[in-house]
Amino acid sequence: MRRRVLDWYAVHARPLPWRDPETTAWGVFVSEVMSQQTPVGRVEPVWREWLARWPTAGDLAAESPGEVVRAWGRLGYPRRALRLREAAVAMVEHHDGEVPQDEDALRSLPGVGAYTAAAVAAFAHGRRTVVVDTNVRRVLARTLQGRAQAAPALTAAESRLAAEVVPQDPETSAVWNVAVMELGALVCRARSPECEACPVRDLCAWVAAGRPADDGPPRRGQAWHGTDRQVRGAIVQTLRESPDAIARAGLEHAVCTRLRLDPARHAAQVDRCVGSLVEDGLVEPVDGDRLRLPA
DNA sequence: CAATCGTGGAA
């Protein structure tokens, strides 16, 4: 199993820029945060802009939150941009401006959870960690458990299983971690798995079982139309595109127009979302009734 | 533990 996956990766790995040996730990760190819940294909162009503009943690730490959110563009979940900047500040203040190597130190940074800490320790520093992302969970669920998809949330049994299959040698373990992720992203995909092209199809428990459909509870889809998330997104997008602060009434109008919502019916919702964005530090009130990205 | 938090492309 391990040899097959490692050999497959050696041939089929995508040439992502942050996999270049020349890429710094900071570059890897940025790529991991940007890739949280965002397809890597969408991350790549923004990552290039960021690394050219802010080549080190110190460079980003010195930037204003608003500029960082603006440069985040449409990657989604803009709070990640704020936390990435806060993580850079923490690196400057507590880690001599460098990306920590220790998994626990990484985990303590803003916006860094179990996955990102393990990934950065492995891919930026060559540490032996157990990287468990959505790809790894799906690959292990299929190959070892014979299930179509992993459980809705990460279970202790899953973590144990993932830890067992990571090679002992640190160098090999890092390649293994990224290789399983890549296999899940390119071949063992969630929707249309390409088992014919899979290096471990002949020892995959799911294939052996005839690729049974998922037997778990149906996943409730994320509601979108008319939600606060949609409204928040439109607010931040509008402010991102405006070099100047915008009056509250003008912002409400712009957001409702953008989303084709009745202003009379949704003014309160827009207002409430502005409030939550201010609390999150994504929006800043100025001059009494005007709003902008935080300076 | 479950809800919340953006966005856009593919099925």
Added chain:
DNA sequence: TTTCCAAGATT
């Protein structure tokens, strides 16, 4: 057209 979901983190 609607649905699914992608290198998760936080509360």
